[in-house]
Amino acid sequence: MRSALRWLPGIALLVLLVAGLEWAVNAGMIRRALMPPPSAIGDALWDLLASGDFVEPLFATLRLVFAGFAIGSALGIAAGVAMGWWPAAYRLLEPLVELLRPIPKAALVPALMLFLGIGEAMKITSVALAVFFPVLINTLQGVRGVDRVILDGARTHGWGTAHVLRHLVLPAALPFILAGMRVALGLALVLAVLSEMLSGQGGLGFLILDMQRSFQVRLMYAWLVILAVVGLALNTLFLIAERRALHWQPANRP
Amino acid sequence: MSFLSLDAINKSFAGVPVMRDATLAVREGEFMAVLGPSGCGKSTLLQIAAGLLPPSAGTVRIAGRAITAPPPEAVYVFQQYTRSLLPWRSVRDNVAFATEHRLGKRRARAIAEETLAQVGLSGFGDHFPWQLSGGMQQRVAIARALAAEPAILLLDEPFSAVDALTRLDLHALFLDIWSRRKLTVMLVTHDVEEAIYLADRIALLTYRPSSISEIFEVGLPRPRDPITTRALPQFLELRQTLLQKLLARPDA
Ligand SMILES: Nc1ncnc2c1ncn2[C@@H]1O[C@H](COP(=O)(O)OP(=O)(O)OP(=O)(O)O)[C@@H](O)[C@H]1O
Numbered sequence: 188m189r190s191a192l193r194w195l196p197g198i199a200l201l202v203l204l205v206a207g208l209e210w211a212v213n214a215g216m217i218r219r220a221l222m223p224p225p226s227a228i229g230d231a232l233w234d235l236l237a238s239g240d241f242v243e244p245l246f247a248t249l250r251l252v253f254a255g256f257a258i259g260s261a262l263g264i265a266a267g268v269a270m271g272w273w274p275a276a277y278r279l280l281e282p283l284v285e286l287l288r289p290i291p292k293a294a295l296v297p298a299l300m301l302f303l304g305i306g307e308a309m310k311i312t313s314v315a316l317a318v319f320f321p322v323l324i325n326t327l328q329g330v331r332g333v334d335r336v337i338l339d340g341a342r343t344h345g346w347g348t349a350h351v352l353r354h355l356v357l358p359a360a361l362p363f364i365l366a367g368m369r370v371a372l373g374l375a376l377v378l379a380v381l382s383e384m385l386s387g388q389g390g391l392g393f394l395i396l397d398m399q400r401s402f403q404v405r406l407m408y409a410w411l412v413i414l415a416v417v418g419l420a421l422n423t424l425f426l427i428a429e430r431r432a433l434h435w436q437p438a439n440r441p
Numbered sequence: 442m443s444f445l446s447l448d449a450i451n452k453s454f455a456g457v458p459v460m461r462d463a464t465l466a467v468r469e470g471e472f473m474a475v476l477g478p479s480g481c482g483k484s485t486l487l488q489i490a491a492g493l494l495p496p497s498a499g500t501v502r503i504a505g506r507a508i509t510a511p512p513p514e515a516v517y518v519f520q521q522y523t524r525s526l527l528p529w530r531s532v533r534d535n536v537a538f539a540t541e542h543r544l545g546k547r548r549a550r551a552i553a554e555e556t557l558a559q560v561g562l563s564g565f566g567d568h569f570p571w572q573l574s575g576g577m578q579q580r581v582a583i584a585r586a587l588a589a590e591p592a593i594l595l596l597d598e599p600f601s602a603v604d605a606l607t608r609l610d611l612h613a614l615f616l617d618i619w620s621r622r623k624l625t626v627m628l629v630t631h632d633v634e635e636a637i638y639l640a641d642r643i644a645l646l647t648y649r650p651s652s653i654s655e656i657f658e659v660g661l662p663r664p665r666d667p668i669t670t671r672a673l674p675q676f677l678e679l680r681q682t683l684l685q686k687l688l689a690r691p692d693a
């Protein structure tokens with residue numbers, strides 16, 4: 188009850204904004220061709236949901252996000268652990284990483300299209316690339332930050348390297364890894380939508396662009412709302428998973 | 442004959458010598474205490490003995506072998522006991538840390554429960570380290586070392602964070618385990634009475650660059666008693682001698 192009340196002002200503001208928009212459009216202050224009233228967008232959204240037409244594009248985009256996120260995270264964690272643990276791996280990969288990392292991954296999509304075409308492989312690769320770097324950088328930082336005392340404890344008890352990496356370094360770096368993955372999840376959605384737009388097929392990104400081009404502005408906004416909800420849902424799910432994984436942290440205890 | 446031998450150990454940090462020609466031999470089954478003022482290099486010496494820190498010169502032998510890495514016979518208990526525990530693991534799994542890689546999780550947890558009971562922490566297995574007091578965390582660290590059943594224990598001020606009464610309890614526990622398991626112990630401390638009460642011999646470290654200046658035979662009868670042993674003339678005499686030596690240092 189208390190926490191519900193806490194959110195009340197924020198929700199009230201949201202409702203107020205939507206109502207204001209509705210009023211402004213009806214009063215002719217905003218051109219309907221650019222911004223239909225929210226109630227009309229709501230109708231379009233309802234039709235999409237009721238007909239089930241939203242399922243296929245939604246799942247197409249989600250598939251991209253998940254596949255690219257999983258692949259990019261796995262590779263990012265592996266590379267981050269290797270670079271953080273073995274100085275030789277760090278010296279080998281650091282220049283390459285520093286060169287590639289600053290490139291906005293969106294700018295690589297056209298190049299990827301040359302090699303991989305406009306199908307799933309290109310889109311998943313784009314998403315995975317965007318995910319890879321923030322996960323790698325955070326993992327690296329987490330691995331380097333593992334307390335020397337803990338590591339020496341493992342040494343004096345005779346732990347082997349594999350056991351240390353699996354049961355000590357990974358859990359110790361997990362808060363960092365998860366923080367990197369949370370940032371990467373947002374980027375994954377951006378790259379999924381963008382590669383759909385650029386490839387001109389499949390998923391929410393393509394539909395948003397396509398609706399705009401064919402002047403079905405109401406539908407464009409309806410898809411946009413769905414995309415917003417997807418982003419919110421993904422982030423919330425991730426936060427829940429993160430809190431579970433880090434349940435041992437004092438801050439996460441009731 | 443000597444189970445652990447440190448032979449002419451030198452150590453410098455970034456060119457600054459901290460230890461010069463420290464030589465010490467600990468016999469099998471012996472309880473050796475190392476006494477010295479703060480910052481003189483006690484932890485450094487013990488970590489070198491544990492194979493955790495390479496000496497700049499000199500050799501460490503355990504059971505006759507020269508060692509360059511942590512040997513299976515020795516377990517080191519950290520002065521920074523809080524930092525040595527894994528915050529994401531329960532107390533039980535922190536103690537299982539000692540054996541899980543050799544015996545598997547299940548067996549290691551069973552041993553952990555037994556050892557926790559020995560240090561008076563049964564019932565706390567499911568807690569996380571941060572839910573325990575400093576003294577209890579220190580006991581978890583001790584339990585972890587005991588669970589490994591090492592031939593030699595290297596203890597770096599393991600009783601510093603517990604209150605006086607708990608310390609007496611832990612002393613009794615330690616002496617008991619030491620005599621039953623025929624352990625060899627090297628204990629670092631700056632508490633003179635603790636050193637006398639527990640040890641067979643006491644090695645005195647000089648200030649930096651440090652080396653072993655003198656070794657004292659304690660010679661008090663065993664089993665020792667927390668009250669009567671401390672009242673023995675021999676005890677008081679040794680205490681006085683050691684305190685004088687420690688206080689005589691110009692920069693101590
Ligand atoms: N990694 C390091 N780098 C540089 N200097 C170090 C390092 N470790 C220890 N020293 C120095 O070596 C000296 C001995 O340190 P050490 O921790 O062994 O002392 P100590 O006798 O255990 O002290 P205390 O009683 O306070 O625990 C100190 O002066 C310290 O500054």
Ligand SMILES: [Mg+2]
Nearest residue numbers: 483484485520
């Ligand atoms: Mg010390």
